[in-house]
Amino acid sequence: MTRPFYIDYPKNYSFLHTAKSHGWYDLLPFQFDETAMQLTHVLTIDSVAVRVTLTDEKTRVKVELDRMAHHAEIERSVRHVLRMDDDLEQFYALASAEDGLSWVVANNGGRLLRSPTVWEDLIKTICTTNCSWSLTRSMVANLVQKLGSVSSSSDRAFPTAAAMAAVDQAFYRDEIRAGYRGPYLLELARAVADGTINPESWLSAELPTPELKKQMKAVKGVGDYAAENLLKLVGRYDGLALDSWLRAGYYKRHNSGTVCPDKAIEQHYEKFGEWRGLAIWCDMTERWFEAA
DNA sequence: GCGTCCAGGTCTACC
C-alpha cells in the first residue's frame, strides 16, 4: 500500500448517499464496506490494474493505492466515480418543493455512483437486462474474475474491450453464463476495441439527448431502459429508465399497488423536467437509507 | 434430483 492522499469533498456532499445510490456498489470490481465507510475499486491505468480504496473522512475522502500510480489520473477517476463535480442545485430546488424528495436535499443525495469508464457502465447495464440481480452479479463477477487483469493485491479490474474481444461466443455462453447476451457482448467488445464505437465520447457529446439515446440504442442489447440508465450515468436525466422494479415501486408508492400505463408514470414526474429520471430514482430509493 | 413454470428487457418479424 502506498502513502494515502486526500480529496476534499465539494460542499453538500455525502459519501454514503453516493456509494449506495444504486446497485453498482454491489458489482465487482466495486466492493463496499458500509461499517468502515470504505469503497474499493480496481482501475486499469496504463494497462496495469491498481486497487483504489476510498475511505470517507467526513469532509474529504482518503485514497489508498496498492501500487504506485499518477495521483492526478487517480483523482480524475475518483471524482468521476463519486460524481464530485456534478452540480445538482437545479434538481435540489425542485426536490425541496416535493415532500417525498426533501430527504434527498437534506442528505445531499442524488449523485449516482458510476464506473470509471462508460465502457464498464455499458457492459454492466447490458448485464442488468432481462434477468434477476443475482444473475447480473454472477455475469459481472465472471467477466471480472475470468478476463480482468490482476492488481498487486490480487484483486481484478474490469476487463478491457480488447480482453473481451479476444474470447469467443462459447466463452460467453459457458464461462460468463451470459446466455443470448453473449453475441451482443462480443460484438460490442470488438467494435470498441477497433474504435468503431467509443462509449467514452458519450460523456462529452454535445448531441441532444434523443440523438445520443439513438446512438446508444444502436448497440445490440441496449433498448429504452438500458439507454436511459446509461444517460443518467453520463449526467442526463431526461429519461425515466423504467424497468420492472421501478414500475412496481411506483405502483406501490403512488398508485395503491395498481398497475398503470407508463404514460401515467411519465406524467407524474413531468414537473421535474430534465431532472425527471433522477427524481423517480430518488423517489424509489429513499428506503435504502432509512437505517443510515 | 428432476421437470416445469416464471420473470426479466430487447430483438426481429409481422401487421
Added chain:
DNA sequence: GGTAGACCTGGACGC
C-alpha cells in the same frame, strides 16, 4: 408505430 414470440438464465415450486 404497435404487437407477438423468441431469446436464456436462475430461482421457485411440485413431485
